[in-house]
Amino acid sequence: MPQSPSPSSIKRIGVLTSGGDCSGLNAVIRAVVFRATQTYEWQVYGIHSGALGLMERPLMYEELNLSRFQGHMLRTGGTMLGTTSKGDPFHYPMPDGSFKDHSGDFVRGFQELGLDALIGIGGDGSLNLLSQLTTQGGIAFVGIPKTIDNDVALTEFAVGFATAVSHNRVMILEVMGRDAGHIAISAGLAGGADVILLPEIPYLEEGVITKLKSLIARGQNHALMVVAEGVEPTGGNKNDNRNGIGDYLGDVLGRRLDAVVRVTVLGHLQRGGAPCSQDRILAQTFGTRAVDMVAEGKLDRMVAWRERGVVDVALDKVVRQGERKVLTDGTYIRTARALGVYVGEDHMQTTAERVS
Numbered sequence: 001m002p003q004s005p006s007p008s009s010i011k012r013i014g015v016l017t018s019g020g021d022c023s024g025l026n027a028v029i030r031a032v033v034f035r036a037t038q039t040y041e042w043q044v045y046g047i048h049s050g051a052l053g054l055m056e057r058p059l060m061y062e063e064l065n066l067s068r069f070q071g072h073m074l075r076t077g078g079t080m081l082g083t084t085s086k087g088d089p090f091h092y093p094m095p096d097g098s099f100k101d102h103s104g105d106f107v108r109g110f111q112e113l114g115l116d117a118l119i120g121i122g123g124d125g126s127l128n129l130l131s132q133l134t135t136q137g138g139i140a141f142v143g144i145p146k147t148i149d150n151d152v153a154l155t156e157f158a159v160g161f162a163t164a165v166s167h168n169r170v171m172i173l174e175v176m177g178r179d180a181g182h183i184a185i186s187a188g189l190a191g192g193a194d195v196i197l198l199p200e201i202p203y204l205e206e207g208v209i210t211k212l213k214s215l216i217a218r219g220q221n222h223a224l225m226v227v228a229e230g231v232e233p234t235g236g237n238k239n240d241n242r243n244g245i246g247d248y249l250g251d252v253l254g255r256r257l258d259a260v261v262r263v264t265v266l267g268h269l270q271r272g273g274a275p276c277s278q279d280r281i282l283a284q285t286f287g288t289r290a291v292d293m294v295a296e297g298k299l300d301r302m303v304a305w306r307e308r309g310v311v312d313v314a315l316d317k318v319v320r321q322g323e324r325k326v327l328t329d330g331t332y333i334r335t336a337r338a339l340g341v342y343v344g345e346d347h348m349q350t351t352a353e354r355v356s
């Protein structure tokens, strides 16, 4: 177990971003630096390229102070520290094709920099790896959840999600989100979609067709469909989906509906751009709280947003719980259904039951 350093013994902390980039990361880093340097008079080292910065030699890092954050850093997309979503430190790919356990270098890197604690900003996969690395090395650690997918357990919001959703003003689109449909359902509701497909609820091709035909029949000459990338084709060959579910459905609907279908795959666009106000506020709340937790010796925990405020939760519980999926009977799905949006097979069953 990591020793918890007393706040007065802390002189220097590290901060890193890990996994895919998203909006609001610079806002978190800025909040960590402001709080740590101004309130506690700690030095802050920004570790470059996620865990890699501590694994590589020479070590990759920079000292961060307030002057680094003049201008628009709060609103700037990406991460000033760089990040990586490749390379498990416990099973690290070597140039000769073999794999090596690099975790010891990470721990030694932390010690060589004279760090007393580490704050890691990451999604579920990164927090899991960082939790293992820091436990192994007895490193005082606090996690901050970030991911456009919003699928980290035990927190209602992760930094980056709100901005990804607010980018969705397009009407027929495939959105990211990995195996969770948070982006799809939020973007779909916000954009007034007629059909929203997410990985959590299997869809029926007939359900989509029926919904779209009913719109056409009542004189609507356009339809909005938001489809999560993790949706699998129903009744189709999985291989048909190799270009993405959006293209797959575009083909199917084009053939079956006698309508012109256009598909837009938003892809990585959603991860860039300036963070929206909700992400900027979340980022600063999380960043300052994480620094306070280090000061208070509240370690092996993750900051989280629950019931309108910031709290902290046990990191091992987050890791154990795994991916946070869309609640299939939750408010968003019920609202979509109440509006007549087709969100997957359950709805069709209900409709069928109602009709019969």
Ligand code: F6P
Binding pocket: 020, 085, 123, 147, 148, 149, 176, 177, 178, 179, 229, 271
């Ligand atoms: O986890 C964030 C995310 O953008 C997912 O929504 C998506 O499935 C994945 O990363 C894409 O990964 P990559 O950037 O490696 O293509």
